[in-house]
Structure formats: structure tokens, C-alpha cells
Amino acid sequence: MARILTLTLNPALDLAIRLGALQLGEVNRTESTRLDAAGKGINVARVLAKLGHEVTVSGLLGADNEQAFVKAFSECGMRDAFIRVPGETRINAKVSEAGGRVTDLNGPGLRIPGHALEALNARVGTLLSGQEAVVISGSLPPNVTPAQLASLITAIRERGVSVWLDTSGPALTSGLAARPTGIKPNENELAGWAGQPLETPEARLQAALRLNAEGIEDVLVSAGSEGVLWAQRGSALEATPPRVAVLSTVGAGDTLLAGTLHGLLSGWPRERTLRFATALAAESVRHVGVGDPKAADFDSLQTQTLVRNPSNGEMHG
Numbered sequence: 001m002a003r004i005l006t007l008t009l010n011p012a013l014d015l016a017i018r019l020g021a022l023q024l025g026e027v028n029r030t031e032s033t034r035l036d037a038a039g040k041g042i043n044v045a046r047v048l049a050k051l052g053h054e055v056t057v058s059g060l061l062g063a064d065n066e067q068a069f070v071k072a073f074s075e076c077g078m079r080d081a082f083i084r085v086p087g088e089t090r091i092n093a094k095v096s097e098a099g100g101r102v103t104d105l106n107g108p109g110l111r112i113p114g115h116a117l118e119a120l121n122a123r124v125g126t127l128l129s130g131q132e133a134v135v136i137s138g139s140l141p142p143n144v145t146p147a148q149l150a151s152l153i154t155a156i157r158e159r160g161v162s163v164w165l166d167t168s169g170p171a172l173t174s175g176l177a178a179r180p181t182g183i184k185p186n187e188n189e190l191a192g193w194a195g196q197p198l199e200t201p202e203a204r205l206q207a208a209l210r211l212n213a214e215g216i217e218d219v220l221v222s223a224g225s226e227g228v229l230w231a232q233r234g235s236a237l238e239a240t241p242p243r244v245a246v247l248s249t250v251g252a253g254d255t256l257l258a259g260t261l262h263g264l265l266s267g268w269p270r271e272r273t274l275r276f277a278t279a280l281a282a283e284s285v286r287h288v289g290v291g292d293p294k295a296a297d298f299d300s301l302q303t304q305t306l307v308r309n310p311s312n313g314e315m316h317g
């Protein structure tokens with residue numbers, strides 16, 4: 001199993017709310033609520049830890065409400081290397097309605113004292129030795145700049161460690177200039193980078209291949225229930241997930257990225273990796289939280305996942 005470091009600069013407590021149908025401007029009665037330590041890098045780490053990898057989590061965490069995070073890190077067997085900053089980590093509300101619609105309300109996050117980012121850069125420097133991959137995931141705190149993210153990626157790449165980046169907007173654009181090894185945009189984030197809508201699979205394929213040509217080795221594009229496109233050094237594969245009953249899509253992208261890394265770091269063929277990751281992401285949308293590779297029907301979900309080559313339509317497996 002591999003050693004992996006995930007960095008979450010802007011973690012969150014996810015407040016998952018379930019109800020029949022949200023009535024805007026009205027008093028709504030919920031069916032259930034649940035609060036979990038989350039944020040993209042932490043979600044990725046949860047999946048990788050379940051898959052048996054040695055995971056270190058780091059980033060910037062509010063000192064005043066850290067309990068749920070500390071508990072989750074210990075329960076999941078993850079090494080806690082977060083820098084504590086004064087204040088409370090944000091709470092992101094996730095409203096899941098019976099019809100399958102999910103509404104995310106994500107906060108801006110904590111303003112970070114300047115020395116905290118310096119401390120994080122120094123901490124990452126000490127953690128890199130022996131790591132096989134670093135994942136930098138999620139938005140940036142309000143006063144951390146895209147250029148500072150790019151410097152962090154450059155520093156890690158200079159140490160010869162591969163970096164996967166999952167972010168959006170100016171942070172993605174700036175991060176790309178530092179040439180991370182891989183990225184995991186969803187279709188909207190990819191369209192944001194391209195500066196135009198990418199509504200067809202062909203448009204997404206061309207954008208992903210352009211990124212390969214610009215030096216991003218792996219481009220993993222997620223498109224919700226439509227599935228996944230993975231362009232690797234100019235060669236693409238697509239996957240269509242099985243039909244599942246959707247309860248919460250929150251964490252599906254993080255599960256997909258973690259599943260892909262698992263296959264890559266295990267030396268699996270690409271088809272197997274994409275099938276596994278796509279099936280695990282489909283597993284995740286059936287409940288709150290990240291995908292569970294130990295789900296009783298996980299083998300069947302993999303069998304029902306279609307993997308093909310988009311250039312000739314050839315199916316795999």
C-alpha cells in the first residue's frame with residue numbers, strides 16, 4: 001500500500017440535511033441532519049484510508065471546533081498534520097431532497113494569519129519524504145491567493161512527488177500553470193478553465209486532450225450521472241456508471257479521485273482503475289458520505305460500469 005498526503009486548505013464540517021422537498025422562504029421540517037468532518041482532501045483521505053493506504057492529512061484547520069476532525073482522523077487511522085489557525089472551521093450545508101436534488105451552501109472559510117501559510121509550507125516540506133503522491137483539494141481560504149497555491153504545487157513537484165489538484169476557478173487556472181501531475185475537474189470546472197461551455201462529450205474530450213498537450217499528464221473529468229472521461233498523456237477512456245438511487249452526491253468527486261489514485265498507485269491497468277473508481281463513486285451517491293468499497297454489491301456495481309475507448313467506441317471488459 002502507498003503513502004499519500006492530502007492537503008485541504010479550506011476544510012469544512014458538512015451539515016447533511018435530508019427532507020422531502022425544500023420550500024424556499026418557509027419553515028421546513030427535516031427528516032434527519034448529520035454533521036461530519038469533511039472538505040475535499042479529507043474526503044479523499046477517508047477513501048484511501050479505507051482502501052488500506054497510509055494517509056497523512058494536512059492543511060489549515062480552525063482550532064476552536066476541531067473535535068469532530070480529530071475524532072474522524074483517529075477513527076479512520078489517518079495521521080493528523082493540520083496546522084491549527086485561530087477561529088472556527090466553516091460549516092457547509094448540503095440539502096438532499098427526496099427527488100434526488102442536492103443543494104450545496106459552501107461558506108468562504110476562515111481568514112488565515114500570514115504565518116499559518118508559512119507554517120503549512122514548512123510542514124509540507126517535512127512530510128514529503130517517502131510520499132508517493134500528494135492530493136491538494138478544495139477551495140482556498142479567502143486570503144490565500146491562487147499564486148500561493150501555485151507556489152505550493154511547484155515546491156512539491158521540485159521534490160519529485162506527483163501532485164493531484166482538485167479545485168476550481170482562478171485557483172485551478174493558476175494551479176495548472178504549476179503543472180500538477182493530474183487534475184479532477186467536473187464538467188463545469190473544466191468549462192470554466194476553457195472559457196466556454198463544454199456540453200458534449202466530444203467538447204470535453206478535446207479540452208482534456210489540450211490539457212494533456214500542455215503537460216498535465218492525467219485529466220479526470222467527472223460529469224455526474226453521465227460518468228467519467230479520463231485523458232492520460234493523449235489517450236482517453238470513458239466510463240458510464242450503473243444506475244443507482246441517488247441520496248447525496250456530496251463526496252462523489254472526492255471518491256472518484258481517491259479510487260483512481262488507488263488503481264494508479266496499485267499499478268492496475270487503466271481500464272480496471274477507471275471501472276473501480278467509477279463504481280465506487282456510484283456507490284457513494286446512494287448515501288451520505290464517501291464511497292464504501294466493502295459494500296455488499298460492489299462487485300456487481302463494477303460489472304455494471306461500462307468502460308470504453310471514445311476514439312473507436314471499443315468496450316473494455
Ligand SMILES: Nc1ncnc2c1ncn2[C@@H]1O[C@H](COP(=O)(O)OP(=O)(O)O)[C@@H](O)[C@H]1O
Binds near residue numbers: 227
Ligand atoms: N447520479 C449518479 N449516478 C451514478 N454515479 C454518479 C452520479 N452522480 C455522480 N456520480 C459519479 O460520481 C462522479 C463524480 O460526480 P460529480 O458530480 O461529477 O463530481 P463533483 O462532486 O466533483 O462535482 C461522476 O463522474 C460519476 O462517476
Ligand SMILES: O=P(O)(O)OC[C@H]1O[C@](O)(COP(=O)(O)O)[C@@H](O)[C@@H]1O
Binds near residue numbers: 039041137249250
Ligand atoms: O472547498 P469547496 O470547493 O468549498 O468544497 C468543499 C465541499 O466539497 C466536498 O468535499 C464535496 O466535494 P465533492 O462533492 O466534489 O466530492 C464537501 O465535503 C465540502 O463541503
